[in-house]
Amino acid sequence: MRSATKKVILIFLLTAVALVISLPKTIPLKFKLGNINVDKVLTRPDLVIKGGKFDIEKKFDLVLGLDLAGGSHLIFEADLTNIPQEKRVTAVDGVRDVIEKRVNLFGVSEPNVQTSTYGGKERVIVELPGVKDTQEAVNIIGKTAQLTFAEIVTEDEIQKLSPTSLTGADLKSADVTFDSTSGKPSVSIEFNSEGATKFEELTGKNIDKPLVIILDGQEVSAPVVKEKITGGKAEISGNFTLEEAKNLSIQLNAGALPIPVKLVEQRTVGATLGAESVTKSIRAGIVGLAMVLLFMLLSYGKLGLVADAALVIFGILTLALYKLIPVTLTLPGIAGFLLSVGMAVDSNILIFERFKEERDKHAFADALEISFGRAWDSIRDANIATLVTAFILANPFDWSFLHTSGPVRGFAITLALGIGISLFTGVVVSRNLLRVFVRQNVATKK
Amino acid sequence: MRYRLVYFAISFIAIACGVYGLIAWGLKVGVDFTGGSIIEYRFKNSVSTEDLTKTIESGNISVASVQTTSEGNYLFRFPPITEADKTKITTTLQEKYPDGFEELRFENVGPSIGPELVKKTITALLVSTVLILLWVAYQFKSIKFGASAVLAMLHDSVVLLGAFAIFGHFFGAEIDFLFVTAMLTILSFSVHDTIVVYDRIRESQRKVGGDLTALANKALTETMVRSLNNSFTIIFMLVALALLGGSTIKWFAVALLVGTISGTYSSPFVAVPVLVTWDQIEKRFKK
Numbered sequence: 001m002r003s004a005t006k007k008v009i010l011i012f013l014l015t016a017v018a019l020v021i022s023l024p025k026t027i028p029l030k031f032k033l034g035n036i037n038v039d040k041v042l043t044r045p046d047l048v049i050k051g052g053k054f055d056i057e058k059k060f061d062l063v064l065g066l067d068l069a070g071g072s073h074l075i076f077e078a079d080l081t082n083i084p085q086e087k088r089v090t091a092v093d094g095v096r097d098v099i100e101k102r103v104n105l106f107g108v109s110e111p112n113v114q115t116s117t118y119g120g121k122e123r124v125i126v127e128l129p130g131v132k133d134t135q136e137a138v139n140i141i142g143k144t145a146q147l148t149f150a151e152i153v154t155e156d157e158i159q160k161l162s163p164t165s166l167t168g169a170d171l172k173s174a175d176v177t178f179d180s181t182s183g184k185p186s187v188s189i190e191f192n193s194e195g196a197t198k199f200e201e202l203t204g205k206n207i208d209k210p211l212v213i214i215l216d217g218q219e220v221s222a223p224v225v226k227e228k229i230t231g232g233k234a235e236i237s238g239n240f241t242l243e244e245a246k247n248l249s250i251q252l253n254a255g256a257l258p259i260p261v262k263l264v265e266q267r268t269v270g271a272t273l274g275a276e277s278v279t280k281s282i283r284a285g286i287v288g289l290a291m292v293l294l295f296m297l298l299s300y301g302k303l304g305l306v307a308d309a310a311l312v313i314f315g316i317l318t319l320a321l322y323k324l325i326p327v328t329l330t331l332p333g334i335a336g337f338l339l340s341v342g343m344a345v346d347s348n349i350l351i352f353e354r355f356k357e358e359r360d361k362h363a364f365a366d367a368l369e370i371s372f373g374r375a376w377d378s379i380r381d382a383n384i385a386t387l388v389t390a391f392i393l394a395n396p397f398d399w400s401f402l403h404t405s406g407p408v409r410g411f412a413i414t415l416a417l418g419i420g421i422s423l424f425t426g427v428v429v430s431r432n433l434l435r436v437f438v439r440q441n442v443a444t445k446k
Numbered sequence: 447m448r449y450r451l452v453y454f455a456i457s458f459i460a461i462a463c464g465v466y467g468l469i470a471w472g473l474k475v476g477v478d479f480t481g482g483s484i485i486e487y488r489f490k491n492s493v494s495t496e497d498l499t500k501t502i503e504s505g506n507i508s509v510a511s512v513q514t515t516s517e518g519n520y521l522f523r524f525p526p527i528t529e530a531d532k533t534k535i536t537t538t539l540q541e542k543y544p545d546g547f548e549e550l551r552f553e554n555v556g557p558s559i560g561p562e563l564v565k566k567t568i569t570a571l572l573v574s575t576v577l578i579l580l581w582v583a584y585q586f587k588s589i590k591f592g593a594s595a596v597l598a599m600l601h602d603s604v605v606l607l608g609a610f611a612i613f614g615h616f617f618g619a620e621i622d623f624l625f626v627t628a629m630l631t632i633l634s635f636s637v638h639d640t641i642v643v644y645d646r647i648r649e650s651q652r653k654v655g656g657d658l659t660a661l662a663n664k665a666l667t668e669t670m671v672r673s674l675n676n677s678f679t680i681i682f683m684l685v686a687l688a689l690l691g692g693s694t695i696k697w698f699a700v701a702l703l704v705g706t707i708s709g710t711y712s713s714p715f716v717a718v719p720v721l722v723t724w725d726q727i728e729k730r731f732k733k
Contacts, residue, residue: 067694075559077556077558118562121558134552135529135532135533138529139529263529263554263556264555264556264558264559265554265555265556265559266552266553266554266555267551267552267553267554268549268551268552268553269550269551270548270549270550270551272488272548272550273486273550273551273694276692277692277694277695280690280691280692281687281691281692281695283690284686284687284689284690284691285683285686285687287686287690288682288683288684288685288686288687289683291682291683291686292679292682292683295675295678295679295682296679299675331694331695332624332627332695332698335687335691335695335698335699335702338683338684338686338687339631339680339683339684339702341683342679342680342681342682342683342684343638343676343679343680345676345679346638346676346679349672349675349676349679350642350672350676353668353669353671353672353675357668374649377645377648377649378641378642378645378646381585381641381644381645382637382638382639382641382642382645383638384581385578385581385582385634385637385638385641386634386635386637386638388574388577388578388581388634389574389578389630389631389633389634390634392570392573392574392577392630393570393627393630393631401566401569402566402569402570402573408623408626408627411627411631412627415631
């Protein structure tokens with residue numbers, strides 16, 4: 001068997017595997033064949049390999065970005081005015097950790113929390129897929145949630161609030177409970193051992209006096225102490241709604257933010273709009289692809305058919321790769337993919353145009369080989385130039401002087417991947433396809 | 447290269463129109479740059495935009511503009527609003543239109559983001575330009591090649607900016623984050639085509655040698671069909687995307703489309719003529 005034939009078989013095998021990966025997980029089969037009614041759902045099994053330390057579990061699902069799946073993109077800026085320079089990094093990392101905990105407690109699947117620095121400004125970027133009530137999320141994430149207990153001291157016959165050393169840092173956990181008499185929601189808290197000791201002392205000192213609970217500088221409640229409380233349990237019963245009580249318990253459990261943050265940017269896309277974007281871009285993709293396929297066929301005949309085959313293989317491989325890496329697909333990302341479809345045939349066009357010239361001077365098969373060889377220089381140089389721009393847009397090293405935004409990055413990544421794969425399909429795949437099919441055709445004609 | 451002056455004239459006219467647009471109307475800059483908020487709602491029953499604006503403004507929130515994006519979809523722009531304002535808008539709308547509307551998207555960008563975006567975009571443009579200049583100059587062993595490729599690239603950027611000044615004035619196209627992405631992508635497109643022509647010049651230079659003007663002419667004829675054909679395939683995809691891809695991505699596709707057309711034109715009719723002219727001037731000085 002000739003090596004080209006072997007390569008073509010390999011290419012087809014690769015494509016077949018990629019096709020299985022790139023198809024949707026379940027495909028409903030419903031048709032009638034004579035008297036036989038077929039009504040089945042084909043399901044692709046997930047890849048699960050369990051061997052000692054290495055567990056491989058691949059689900060092969062497309063990861064959709066916030067603009068397609070719906071969700072919120074929030075950017076908080078940390079207020080660093082009172083923080084000395086050397087402590088800023090730790091403070092911002094602390095903010096990120098607390099926010100991450102809060103988001104997790106809020107119950108978001110696959111959130112993304114990261115920090116970013118630009119021009120002396122420290123930011124925390126929070127991505128929440130599928131969250132409907134963004135406002136609530138913002139309320140939970142953005143509040144400092146600094147809890148302090150204060151006692152009332154009388155100085156020169158004037159009553160004053162005096163904050164004590166008992167704070168939210170002394171908490172072990174917080175929970176929502178309902179007041180047994182009024183039925184109103186409140187937050188029960190449990191102190192750690194140190195906090196419990198402090199609380200015992202504090203309550204012992206303040207019998208028959210109110211103990212003021214302050215959250216972010218605001219008085220939440222001021223229960224009057226009846227007796228010394230041991231065991232480190234207390235209840236905050238302000239005038240909470242159920243939501244507020246829930247949010248407060250999340251904030252207390254995650255801990256207070258070391259520094260206050262401010263929401264500077266918010267982008268929320270509803271799931272409806274996201275789903276519509278997906279349908280619309282798929283439709284645009286199909287129409288565009290059909291036009292490109294037809295154009296190649298009309299312009300280059302049989303050669304065009306080979307280019308079309310290479311293009312279809314390109315599409316299948318790219319989609320499979322998106323799932324394998326996985327690439328988070330955004331709307332600009334889809335645009336990048338569609339663009340790379342348009343560019344993928346470029347190598348073929350270059351080669352075929354070259355072939356038209358060479359055919360006059362050489363035999364059919366030789367002319368093909370020569371065209372591939374000659375066109376390679378320009379294909380390589382031109383594509384490297386595109387990769388340079390894609391690299392700058394994708395900014396893989398997170399250089400702070402360049403864009404670090406999700407949508408731009410999504411576009412650049414799909415564009416770069418597209419170029420990479422199109423080099424393979426446009427040159428290697430179409431060359432070997434031509435070697436096998438066109439050559440044999442010529443041979444039989446002779 | 448006989449019609450060099452004609453090519454320069456066409457480019458000059460295109461750029462002049464764009465510059466006129468830029469000066470007369472300026473660019474319509476989106477919230478990504480200026481800071482501000484946009485909310486897109488979809489109403490089940492059709493509502494007049496005046497009524498909607500009145501309803502929202504009854505809560506002392508000023509609406510910068512309302513735009514119908516498609517059947518039943520309304521896009522509102524505000525100066526930056528607070529969370530409280532947002533809640534107010536939602537509740538007033540709910541009271542007035544209880545039979546149903548849906549919030550499609552909400553964007554709120556603080557005023558500090560814009561200047562940063564501009565700075566980062568300029569850095570990205572500069573870095574890409576320098577890298578491409580170096581790459582082309584290195585591959586073709588002459589700064590002439592690199593510089594004229596970059597000139598063609600800048601030509602395309604200016605054409606794109608000018609086109610959007612015009613689109614912005616007549617069709618309300620906005621300059622946003624995606625536009626910036628499109629502009630950076632166009633750089634690579636433009637140079638992609640230019641390199642293909644250059645490669646032909648390089649090849650003939652090696653094989654037959656001779657005058658750059660003659661070689662350039664030959665290379666242009668040889669690559670014209672491929673340039674056009676490749677641009678067609680890209681244009682097919684982009685036109686489909688612009689027409690069918692939905693409102694969010696429409697102007698992004700249009701920006702890429704303008705860039706692709708300008709990029710296709712600028713390679714043979716800007717980069718190569720500039721290269722040839724440069725070469726001729728250089729020779730005259732050497733004599």
